[in-house]
Amino acid sequence: MPATPPLTDLRHAEALDRADPLAAYRAEFLGAEGPLVYFDGNSLGRPLARTSRRLAEFVEQDWGGRLIRGWDERWFDQPLTLGDALGRVVLGAGPGQTAVGDSTTVLLYKLARAAVDVQLARDPRRTELVVDTDNFPTDRYLAEGIAGERGLSLRWIEVDRTAGVTAGQLADVLGPATGLVLLSHVAYRSGFIADAPGLTRMAHEAGAMVLWDLSHSVGSVPLALDDWGADLAVGCTYKYLNGGPGSPAFGYVAARLQPALTQPIPGWMGHAEPFTMGPGYAPAAGMRRFLSGTPPIVGMVAMQDMLTLIEAAGMPAIREKSLALTDYALALADAWLAPLDVEVASPRDPSVRGGHVTLRHAAMQEVTSRLWARDVIPDYRDPGGLRVGLSPLSTSFTELWQGMGAVRDELARLR
Template structure:
């Protein structure tokens, strides 16, 4: 087994670490899959915006560049990390709002196509927001939820989805990377199964965008949603994104009709007329400030290359598993051991992990905790070193044995 120093010396992406605030400190950050570190350049970009764009241009900024910011940044995001053509992605709102808008639009469109399609298929270990939104929409629209019971150490398999979908399925809602186990779903294969049943599919990309290669167009995905504050380092509460395949945009009616999605937003007319294309899925005023940190991060991702980022991610999580086997034999690894089936984080199980996590935070080692007994470490490839992984897991071993 190579040492952390050897792995860091051989890491082709090691130099990117210096671009993140605090990465050179002794703090061990194991929560990049919940909130990424800020880039050093973000402080300058925000300050320049306040002085020049906001302070200098004031309301003129809307006419000059801000109105198109959601679609312009959406196209950049699509090109850099989503494997999608232009005109299908827009940045706005929060993940929960996007889930509601796109789930609701999808089931309504399917109901118009075929009134017998009354089921939403999703798994019991999907992220809570996804499940909660689906429950609310089912109540609103008189639909049924069909649950796939999954192993919380894994995720939805093709066989499970094949058994769950039917001629009654309107929509399938799945996560590309499971938030608890890091199970990496076969997005292309599962999408084909949903389509073969005549259903639409919505992918949650929150734990994969910026860490795992995504090919939305090649996979023939219908809809996708993701946040930008994890591996895309957009900052706390940064806006989410929504993807709607071009072939569906004219058919879907989004349910939160706001002025920004109107064909003529400044006409202030008496009725709503949706804009053409992806812009119709906007609702309210875009969060311009919240979009700024992503610009530099997308440039960094493009420079490094998503395939190289994925290779570093696999190396980091594999090293974490190897260290855990050696240093923490009493701990169970509940993420897939095969890196081809694992996203960018690893979860370990022990009954005392809640108290261990609290003590680790006191000593500047920052993982997060997930019931039951799960200590989750999210290793953001561009800002995490192998030495950081080694130091953090040594601290876990010390605290577990105190």
């Protein structure tokens, strides 16, 4: 029998691609078969070839052909029907609990404000909002803004930037004053996966609610919001859901909470009778009450194709491919980059590692700039972190091998 090539050999990567049951999906993505190496699918996913056709059809037929009739025929309910599809395919959420519309920032604000307001109404002592020091900046900024608006105190969890929030850290800040806990399921810097069901249960036992930011996990890590007993969740759709630049976010509100929550940006689309356009605001029943203005229908077009692809591939298989990619990235980092003083700033334990790996070195910002100039596209996060974002359906093992070799070469040139 021929000897197995070492993992640093191109033949090893090619063998992994031949054995990959999801390899055929790569051909669905525009540009994936070209020479460019893309390590940023965790920030902006590649477009699907079919999406360019769908967008053209939408302009010519749905918009150009149906015109204003499109609202009555489909668009009015599109935030809710697409939300239900997201719930079924990637969120582990039953129907009637997810809606699409607004940016991630706006939806985080709406649901966080609604949560702290209902908590204060139930118990005026619930004046603390918990957030960790390494949460995504928007989440932290919003927490500060809402605390200022509502006269709340922030409880900060100091976390290891190579990991994330643990049960022990959360236990240290929970108490009778805790109203809302705002956490990311996958840490944007390290890729650490928080114990969502466990942390949710802890918060509930303390009488608090939890708002999960799913932006770096949805479409890459299997989710089970209903099974977790989740309260609220928000996530973007332009990363692993490939909705395109600025595609609208989604919000999840557990059915048991919907009647009690009042979202802080009332608009005509969330009114119980939007077309009466009369005096006074009366919120609609269900998830429609969390809508505000006219939904961004064009921005919802692209993600429908990706949901179809994800459903066909299956989230368990996608997660298995994601782990295989990050395992290989770590193996190449150990072989090629550790001798160049690169540190792995992500979990090695696959059970708590999401879809990206961060490699840390003082020269990584310069390395990232050099890589972009040669069509190898990672991204950079302080301090000294180069993120290798691997989208399972569009990234091959050979592409990963090529990109990691380029990182090695550029670092070596700077020594």
